[in-house]
Amino acid sequence: MLSRIEKYKKKRQIKKATIIIALLIILLGLSSGVKTALADQDIQSLLNNWFNNKKVESVQEIEGAVSSERDRLMQDLEVELQREMQAAENQLNSFTATQKQTRLAALQEYANNIKAGMTIDNSEQQAAIMKNIDIILENAKAQLDGQQTQLNLVAIPNPEANPIPNPVVVPETIPVPELETPQTPDTEVISETEKAPEKEVKASSPSVKEEPVGLPPVEVDIYSVTDWFVLPNTSNVQIEELTITDDVFSINTSFSDILMNSQARGILNSILPGLEKHPQFNLIQYKTIEEMSRVAPGHFTESVLYLLNKSLSTVKK
Structure with a gap:
């Protein structure tokens, strides 16, 4: 675009130079007639004034042409720039969409590969948990063993269903003096039968002297204990x-x-x-x-x- 402006400037300069040369030739050809017709005028001053006026006109004309061409070219450049920017934007949007889709597909494939090969080995954690559970179970069993006496319930006897038998009154035995004659077998049998009830009474005596069961437990005030x-x-x-x-x-x-x-x-x-x-x-x-x-x-x-x-x-x- 800039080369066209330079060419235009060169053409205008050549045209200007051609006009000036032609005017000079005409002036030289008419110089003799002017000298004779205008002998009293200053020819040099006339030429200078004419040349200055033409120079100003030429400069103004050239500046106007350059300004017009510049404005036109700037408009063309702006339109062309907008067209190129729109094309570049469309190309960039298309490139971005394509690359985004490609990268997302690659990322999804990578995640699927990780999922396919993902395995978790929790055998050590399971072993540690089982060990802790075994310890807890053993401690619980030990506590239950320590409380076994409290967990045993004592049955309270029903006095109507199981009446306490009356204690057998054992008569006092009077010592018999020893006889010189030996005892007959009959007397031995009688003595054994007399002793039998005594043995039965002795055997049953502990049941009579048993402590009564079913009494309420003794309550202990923990605030009074001083030897924890x-x-x-x-x-x-x-x-x-x-x-x-x-x-x-x-x-x-x-x-x-x-x-x-x-x-x-x-x-x-x-x-x-x-x-x-x-x-x-x-x-x-x-x-x-x-x-x-x-x-x-x-x-x-x-x-x-x-x-x-x-x-x-x-x-x-």
Whole structure:
């Protein structure tokens, strides 16, 4: 496009130069007549004025032509630029859609290959779970064995169905003086028969002296118990702030839950020796350690609670 403007400028310059040369020739040809006709005028001044006027006209004409051509060419360039931009945009949209579809298809194929070869081996997790279940089961059995005496119900006898037999009154035997004559077999038989009821009475006497059954169990006030466990040595314990999460054991865990875990059970028995074997432990087994600190504050001191919390929090539930 710019080469056409340059060509146009060159043509205008050649045309201008040709006009000037022609005018000069005409002026030279008429110079003799002018000299004679206009002898009194300054020919040089006349030529200068004429030439200046023509120069101004030529420059204005050239500038107008160049400006018009420039505007036309700018419009053409703008139209052509819009056309090229639209074509480039259409081409870019088509390229983007094609590449997007291709990449999505490749990604879907990759995901399908991963799904096809995806396998999860949880044998180790299953073995660990089974091991924990076995430990829990064994601890539960041990607790049930420890509570077996409480689970045995004592039948209360019905006095109407099974009346207590009247005790047999044994007559006092009067010692018989020994005779010099030997006893006959008849007397021996009689003596044996007399002794037989005495043996039966002795055999039945324990049933008469049995303690009555079916009495209500003796209620124990756990607040009055003062020997839950042997107090540990906490003289060197320095109480610090602890961060306890919900997935670990702590003083907010019940004794029964602690005993279900072998590691937590060992910690409990090492810090509170004798608690699990206490005769009244069954009365507090479903309480938390924190609750027992209100039942027996003299035993569950702040140092003991801190020591339990610090040690139990190292064991995951």
